[in-house]
Amino acid sequence: MKIASFNINGIKARLPALLDWLKEAAPDVALLQEIKSVDEGFPRTPIEDLGYTVETHGQKGFNGVAILSKLPLEDISRGLPGNDDDVQARWIEATVIGQTAVRVCGLYLPNGNPAPGPKYDYKLEWMERLHTRAQELMELEEPALMAGDYNIIPQAEDAKRPDDWRDDALFRPESRAAYRKILNLGFTEALRARNTAPQTYTFWDYQAGAWNKNDGIRIDHFLLNPQAADLLSDCQIDKDIRDREKPSDHVPIWVELQA
DNA sequence: ATGACAATCAGAGATTGA
Numbered sequence: 001m002k003i004a005s006f007n008i009n010g011i012k013a014r015l016p017a018l019l020d021w022l023k024e025a026a027p028d029v030a031l032l033q034e035i036k037s038v039d040e041g042f043p044r045t046p047i048e049d050l051g052y053t054v055e056t057h058g059q060k061g062f063n064g065v066a067i068l069s070k071l072p073l074e075d076i077s078r079g080l081p082g083n084d085d086d087v088q089a090r091w092i093e094a095t096v097i098g099q100t101a102v103r104v105c106g107l108y109l110p111n112g113n114p115a116p117g118p119k120y121d122y123k124l125e126w127m128e129r130l131h132t133r134a135q136e137l138m139e140l141e142e143p144a145l146m147a148g149d150y151n152i153i154p155q156a157e158d159a160k161r162p163d164d165w166r167d168d169a170l171f172r173p174e175s176r177a178a179y180r181k182i183l184n185l186g187f188t189e190a191l192r193a194r195n196t197a198p199q200t201y202t203f204w205d206y207q208a209g210a211w212n213k214n215d216g217i218r219i220d221h222f223l224l225n226p227q228a229a230d231l232l233s234d235c236q237i238d239k240d241i242r243d244r245e246k247p248s249d250h251v252p253i254w255v256e257l258q259a
Numbered sequence: 260a261t262g263a264c265a266a267t268c269a270g271a272g273a274t275t276g277a
Contacts, residue, residue, distance in 0.1 A: 009276085010266050034276085036267065061267050062275065111276060151277075170277065205277065206264035217277080249265080249277080 001071070001098045001259045002026070004238075005106065005147040005220055007033040007203075007250035011066075014248055015043055021241055022050050027254055028070050029096055031106030033149045035064035042066065059089040065106050065148070072097040080107075082129035090126070100259035102228060103137065103144035109151045112169030120169050123151070127178040134182045134223070143228040143259060146187075149250065150221045152179045154189070158218035160199065170219060188229035190222035190255045195235060202237055203250050211242055220253050231257040 004027035008014040011032070022030065030052070035042060037058045044054045051070050057078040058064035067073065073094040080091035093105040107130070112123030130146075137144040153171040156162035165171035183189060191200070201216025210216065224232060234256040241251045 013266060034266090113275095113277070165277090168277075203277070208263055210264095219277080 001028050001096065001102065001257045002254055003029040003031070003096075003102075003104060003145070003147065003257065004252045004254035005031045005033070005149075005222065006252040007108070007149040007220060007248060009034050009248040009250065010036040011042060012037065013246065015046065017241070017244060017246060017248070019046060019050065021238070021252060022047070022052070022068070025238060025252065025254070028098070029104060030068040031104065031147050032066040032068065033064075033106065033108035035066050036062060037064055055092065055094060057089045057092040059087070062088075063108055064089045065092045065108050067092055067094055067104070067106055069094070069096060080126065080129050080133060082132060083125070086126070098259045100143060100231065102257065102259050103140065103142065105133070105137070105144070105146040107146055107148035107150070109149060111151050112175065115167070115169040115172055123169060124174060124178060127175075127182070131178070131182050131185075134185055134187065137225050138185050140225070141227060143231055143257070144225045145222055145228045145255070147222040149219060150179065151219055152176065152221070153217050153219055154179060154221075157198065158201070160201070160213075160215045160217070165217070170217065183223065186226055187223040188226070188232070190224055190232055190235040191218070191237070191253065193229070193232065193235065200237065202253055204242060206249055220250060222253065222255050224255070228257065231259045233258055
């Protein structure tokens with residue numbers, strides 16, 4: 001079972017690029033972030049024509065997540081529990097029915113800038129709720145994963161110029177500590193479990209020629225509970241996508257599970 | 260310190276992103 005995550009930075013602007021990538025990479029499941037579309041506005045048909053079931057959790061203008069799947073989905077759930085006042089569409093989960101069933105959660109974690117401030121408080125509050133949900137996934141004792149745009153640079157080696165990110169919400173100590181606290185529940189970070197190559201990134205800013213200088217950061221992650229980690233056979237980043245026409249500022253990352 | 264760039268909504272320029 002190949003499961004991918006891709007922050008597409010707007011489905012309307014990215015549909016041709018998304019379709020090309022889906023045809024080539026052919027993931028069984030694709031978790032999308034920043035669809036920037038309401039559910040009714042999402043272009044389901046061309047994606048369904050490629051054999052995917054489409055489940056969205058959108059909102060107007062910003063954020064929004066989706067699950068595309070060639071395999072049957074069950075028990076779809078939208079929104080990260082724990083705060084009824086949170087209206088931002090950043091979380092969707094479903095059980096994917098392969099040879100083995102896998103609980104798959106797609107997430108778009110708040111950016112949090114400027115920090116400190118209310119947006120940073122929201123990021124940390126969201127991460128506390130993520131920790132709660134993560135704990136439940138550990139207690140499931142069935143294969144489960146959480147993947148998406150975490151907006152977290154875990155370590156200095158995950159940025160080309162870490163010093164420039166010191167005070168940024170993506171790299172501040174509180175952000176990284178909250179991320180580590182989730183990892184420390186017993187999750188495996190798939191990329192680092194399979195790949196120790198230096199200067200491995202998933203995001204390059206559109207500005208200042210960041211891509212051409214490989215001035216990137218690694219902020220899109222797959223976290224696997226032990227039962228999912230036991231099934232992990234590969235994890236890769238589709239870096240070449242960034243070089244194409246009208247690219248997203250993120251590239252896809254994917255795992256292969258023996259499931 | 261700002262803007263470099265891109266997308267959205269709206270129909271110009273503010274807002275958001277990372």
